[in-house]
Amino acid sequence: MDVLAGLLLIGLPLAYAAAMAVLAPRLLTRGVWRFDRPGLCLGLWQVALHTGLAGAATSFVAAMWLAAVLVARSTAERAGWVSVQAVVLLWVVLAVAGVVGVVVTTQYRRLARDERRARRGLSTLEAEHGIHRAVADGTSITVVESPRAVACALPGRARAVGCRHRVLVSSGLARSLDAGELRAVVLHEQAHLRLHHPLLLRLARLNAACVPLLPGPRELERVSGMLVELIADDAAARHCGDLTVAGALTTIGSLEGDAAMLLRAERLRARRRPRVRRGPARPVVVASAPGA
Numbered sequence: 001m002d003v004l005a006g007l008l009l010i011g012l013p014l015a016y017a018a019a020m021a022v023l024a025p026r027l028l029t030r031g032v033w034r035f036d037r038p039g040l041c042l043g044l045w046q047v048a049l050h051t052g053l054a055g056a057a058t059s060f061v062a063a064m065w066l067a068a069v070l071v072a073r074s075t076a077e078r079a080g081w082v083s084v085q086a087v088v089l090l091w092v093v094l095a096v097a098g099v100v101g102v103v104v105t106t107q108y109r110r111l112a113r114d115e116r117r118a119r120r121g122l123s124t125l126e127a128e129h130g131i132h133r134a135v136a137d138g139t140s141i142t143v144v145e146s147p148r149a150v151a152c153a154l155p156g157r158a159r160a161v162g163c164r165h166r167v168l169v170s171s172g173l174a175r176s177l178d179a180g181e182l183r184a185v186v187l188h189e190q191a192h193l194r195l196h197h198p199l200l201l202r203l204a205r206l207n208a209a210c211v212p213l214l215p216g217p218r219e220l221e222r223v224s225g226m227l228v229e230l231i232a233d234d235a236a237a238r239h240c241g242d243l244t245v246a247g248a249l250t251t252i253g254s255l256e257g258d259a260a261m262l263l264r265a266e267r268l269r270a271r272r273r274p275r276v277r278r279g280p281a282r283p284v285v286v287a288s289a290p291g292a
């Protein structure tokens with residue numbers, strides 16, 4: 001009975017994990033509902049990912065438990081054949097755990113190294129070419145001298161005292177947009193930071209790097225990048241209105257030759273949701289210190 005229960009505990013969660021790996025890419029990559037409800041779609045992806053991983057972990061723990069039961073039983077009954085089964089199962093489980101641990105650790109270190117390098121590059125750019133600095137809603141905003149029309153968000157480190165989230169906006173972008181559109185860009189980047197999108201994207205990248213042969217993790221990485229952009233667009237549009245965000249996306253997409261941004265602008269124009277939160281226009285740069 002113990003062995004049967006153990007086999008069920010190994011098989012069922014593993015079957016669930018496999019079902020998530022196969023079904024999620026098929027069910028969550030179809031239909032226009034993903035573009036209307038990107039938050040729901042990303043949430044379902046996260047549920048599929050985390051419950052699938054939990055299923056695989058449960059299966060692993062059950063295999064360890066079954067091996068321990070078989071070892072204890074074989075020792076008590078002095079049954080050599082059970083002992084062989086237990087030892088084989090134990091070695092298989094330990095080998096799988098070792099391989100998984102090495103792969104996850106190696107890929108995590110590689111991704112962390114790439115992120116540190118990118119962060120250092122942006123920090124250097126901010127320090128050497130920052131021409132205006134301000135703080136808005138707890139976020140440090142820096143305009144960086146550059147002809148490109150780009151903006152990006154840098155999450156603050158939780159353990160670092162006084163290290164707040166940062167948004168970098170190129171001067172080329174600031175010159176190309178009107179005040180409302182520029183505010184929409186900053187709100188878009190702040191939404192990425194507030195909703196922990198960098199962390200979600202890191203998990204999706206790590207998942208895809210650890211299991212490169214399965215379609216599910218690759219799809220999750222691909223769609224996560226798109227969905228977080230739509231979610232941030234919607235967050236900005238709730239404050240500035242769809243048309244303002246669409247105008248900013250059109251300008252950036254045209255200047256940078258980014259067709260995906262033009263499609264995101266079309267999505268917002270097609271919806272034309274009226275601005276929900278009205279109020280006095282707040283300047284993007286609350287207080288600036290040229291050259292600081």
Ligand SMILES: [Zn+2]
Nearest residue numbers: 188192229232
């Ligand atoms: Zn974005």
